[in-house]
Amino acid sequence: MNMTSFPPIQALRHAASLPVADFRLAMRRLVGAVSIVTTIDGETPVGLTATAVTAFSAEPARLLACINLKGTTFRAIAESRRMAVNLLAVHHTELAQKFGGAPVSHEERFGLGQWGSLVTGAPILNDALVVFDCVVDEMMVAHSHAVMIGEIKSVRLNPNPLAPLVYADGAFTTISPPHPGEQP
Ligand SMILES: Cc1cc2nc3c(=O)[nH]c(=O)nc-3n(C[C@H](O)[C@H](O)[C@H](O)COP(=O)(O)O)c2cc1C
Numbered sequence: 001m002n003m004t005s006f007p008p009i010q011a012l013r014h015a016a017s018l019p020v021a022d023f024r025l026a027m028r029r030l031v032g033a034v035s036i037v038t039t040i041d042g043e044t045p046v047g048l049t050a051t052a053v054t055a056f057s058a059e060p061a062r063l064l065a066c067i068n069l070k071g072t073t074f075r076a077i078a079e080s081r082r083m084a085v086n087l088l089a090v091h092h093t094e095l096a097q098k099f100g101g102a103p104v105s106h107e108e109r110f111g112l113g114q115w116g117s118l119v120t121g122a123p124i125l126n127d128a129l130v131v132f133d134c135v136v137d138e139m140m141v142a143h144s145h146a147v148m149i150g151e152i153k154s155v156r157l158n159p160n161p162l163a164p165l166v167y168a169d170g171a172f173t174t175i176s177p178p179h180p181g182e183q184p
Contacts, residue, residue, distance in 0.1 A: 028168075028169050029169070032052075032167045033087060033164055033165070034049060034051055034096050034165040034167050035051070035085050035086055036048070036085075036086045036095065037053065037065050037073065037077075037084070038086065039076045039080050039082055039083045039123075040082070041075075041076035041079070041106075044106065044107075045106065045123040046076045047106070047110070047123065048067070048071060048099050048100070050085075052065065052066035053065045056149060062149050063132055063134065063149075063150050064147055064148060064150070065085060065150065066147055067146050068145055072106070077139075078136075082120035082122045082134065083120075083134050083136060083150055084117075084124045084133045084134065085131070087128055087130045087132075088129065089127070089129050089163060089164060089165055090162070090163045090164065091162070092113070092125070092128075093172050095109075095113050095125070110123065113125050113126075114126040114127065117133075118154045119133050119154045120135060120153060124156065127158060128156075128158060129164055130155065130156065130158060131154075131155065132150065132152050132155055133156075135151045136148050136149065136151075
């Protein structure tokens with residue numbers, strides 16, 4: 001490939017950007033694991049459903065979560081600097097809906113499921129597939145979202161081979177657990 005044929009970056013910046021409808025249509029094909037990202041607002045648990053969560057680095061152990069600036073959860077994470085990422089199993093579909101934009105209060109969101117805490121005090125879902133309890137190491141704000149980089153202080157693995165909750169083509173679904181076995 002001839003690198004000199006690339007247009008200058010300034011020219012690309014002025015090129016039209018992707019319409020939101022095209023972005024959404026294309027992103028429906030990005031299959032995602034589903035998490036509930038939680039924190040505490042004073043004493044009050046808050047949290048949201050998120051698919052924009054991924055591993056960041058192994059050494060040091062970090063993950064990242066992209067959180068919309070408009071939500072109540074963003075403000076609480078930015079203030080408390082702690083967050084727990086609770087990876088969901090397929091039996092958590094109702095929880096994912098409640099935390100994912102259903103018109104319910106945070107109190108109602110946490111009314112479903114069994115919640116506890118580990119090291120940071122951020123709420124953890126006791127039967128999550130895995131829980132990452134984090135201190136927010138860095139926060140980068142860009143456009144409508146913040147990238148929260150979590151320093152993983154503690155991990156809790158569910159010993160049961162649960163099928164993960166997956167979001168694909170705008171719907172909740174699942175895949176077979178990697179180690180087939182009895183479901184609880
Ligand atoms: C499947 C799914 C994935 C989502 N992923 C994210 C995400 O990665 N980041 C985000 O900020 N919001 C995401 N949302 C939207 C929030 O869960 C939703 O807007 C929530 O009500 C925000 O709560 P809050 O006002 O407490 O912040 C997602 C929603 C769904 C249903």
